[in-house]
Amino acid sequence: MAEGARQVISISRSYMLPDCFPVPPRRSPPEIIQYKNVSITGVLARRCCRWWDARLFFVELSAVDKVQGKFHQASTGREGSSSSMIEEGIVMTTPTQKKSCIKRMSVGVLAALLSVGVAKAYAKNKEITGMQSIQFRKVVDLSHIISPTIPLWPNDPPVVFDVVASQEKDGYYLRRFSIGEHSATHMNAPNSFHPNANGIDTYKPESLVRPAVVIDIRAQAHDDADYVIGVQDIEKWEQAHGRIDQGSVVLFYTGWQALWNDPKRFINEDSKGPHFPGVGAATTKFLLEERQIAGVGIDTHGADPGQDTVYATNSQILAKDGIVLECLTNLDQLPAKGTTLVIGVLRLKEGSGSPVSVMAFTP
Numbered sequence: 360m361a362e363g364a365r366q367v368i369s370i371s372r373s374y375m376l377p378d379c380f381p382v383p384p385r386r387s388p389p390e391i392i393q394y395k396n397v398s399i400t401g402v403l404a405r406r407c408c409r410w411w412d413a414r415l416f417f418v419e420l421s422a423v424d425k426v427q428g429k430f431h432q433a434s435t436g437r438e439g440s441s442s443s444m445i446e447e448g449i450v451m452t453t454p455t456q457k458k459s460c461i462k463r464m465s466v467g468v469l470a471a472l473l474s475v476g477v478a479k480a481y482a483k484n485k486e487i488t489g490m491q492s493i494q495f496r497k498v499v500d501l502s503h504i505i506s507p508t509i510p511l512w513p514n515d516p517p518v519v520f521d522v523v524a525s526q527e528k529d530g531y532y533l534r535r536f537s538i539g540e541h542s543a544t545h546m547n548a549p550n551s552f553h554p555n556a557n558g559i560d561t562y563k564p565e566s567l568v569r570p571a572v573v574i575d576i577r578a579q580a581h582d583d584a585d586y587v588i589g590v591q592d593i594e595k596w597e598q599a600h601g602r603i604d605q606g607s608v609v610l611f612y613t614g615w616q617a618l619w620n621d622p623k624r625f626i627n628e629d630s631k632g633p634h635f636p637g638v639g640a641a642t643t644k645f646l647l648e649e650r651q652i653a654g655v656g657i658d659t660h661g662a663d664p665g666q667d668t669v670y671a672t673n674s675q676i677l678a679k680d681g682i683v684l685e686c687l688t689n690l691d692q693l694p695a696k697g698t699t700l701v702i703g704v705l706r707l708k709e710g711s712g713s714p715v716s717v718m719a720f721t722p
């Protein structure tokens with residue numbers, strides 16, 4: 360995304376979605392919204408979280424250069440509450456308050472347009488409208504130690520360390536290392552699966568601080584190394600722990616982390632390719648569309664199952680510039696919910712991904 364491509368725009372009128380809950384229909388808006396050089400002609404209403412009180416004040420386009428008739432991603436800011444990511448859409452008002460809400464919205468929006476300072480402040484903090492805090496008792500490192508003996512994806516380059524300076528000769532010790540961009544605990548970038556998409560260097564820092572939930576599928580994975588995580592696994596977790604919050608990273612604990620020091624078993628390859636559990640295409644679609652998650656993480660070498668060849672989970676999440684974390688560890692030390700992840704990427708220019716340091720702040 361080009362620098363300066365982000366702008367805060369205001370929506371000039373609201374429109375109704377009385378039947379938008381629980382699954383909102385797609386509707387076209389009755390208006391064209393103009394702001395600066397951007398013309399948005401097809402805002403679609405989708406996924407209205409808290410539709411009953413949604414009063415939208417700002418929309419920050421996160422991909423103005425990609426806007427062609429609709430938002431790819433927008434974040435909404437509501438007065439007095441935290442903002443939220445909404446894909447392709449803006450929803451507001453309640454059925455009984457339609458008219459007054461529209462009036463109020465128009466006035467509110469006019470005021471908002473005038474208060475450039477507020478808009479600027481919001482633009483600086485996409486997705487965050489107020490002070491945020493991370494509460495924790497413990498910090499868990501979810502990244503493996505990197506060495507030449509870590510498990511590698513078939514045909515990936517080896518991890519190599521070379522000593523280039525020593526204390527005896529040079530007065531200090533220094534190595535250089537080389538590693539594949541998808542080796543060790545790592546995050547994949549959109550350009551790894553989509554031509555001309557964003558590289559790992561483009562993630563906004565606040566997009567890398569995320570609530571996380573942990574779904575334990577060790578039993579299923581133990582019985583079937585090719586287990587495909589299904590929507591039923593999500594539903595079962597939600598029955599016990601409640602609905603997954605919007606913007607979460609969903610971590611899948613398969614038990615594979617325990618095999619890390621045994622690369623053969625970790626990759627588990629035979630003539631048909633690698634065998635390890637991963638997230639099914641329909642499950643990812645459900646999580647993205649019905650739960651508006653930010654991404655997924657897993658302790659295997661792929662968010663997609665080992666036997667998968669189309670990378671449907673990576674493709675879907677990275678089409679939205681989301682988060683895919685692979686080869687995580689220490690997932691056994693996390694509670695089912697309540698964790699905040701801080702993901703440290705190496706900002707490799709136009710990188711297809713990078714080894715990451717993932718810190719989990721747990722209650």
Ligand SMILES: [Zn+2]
Nearest residue numbers: 541545547685
């Ligand atoms: Zn990868």
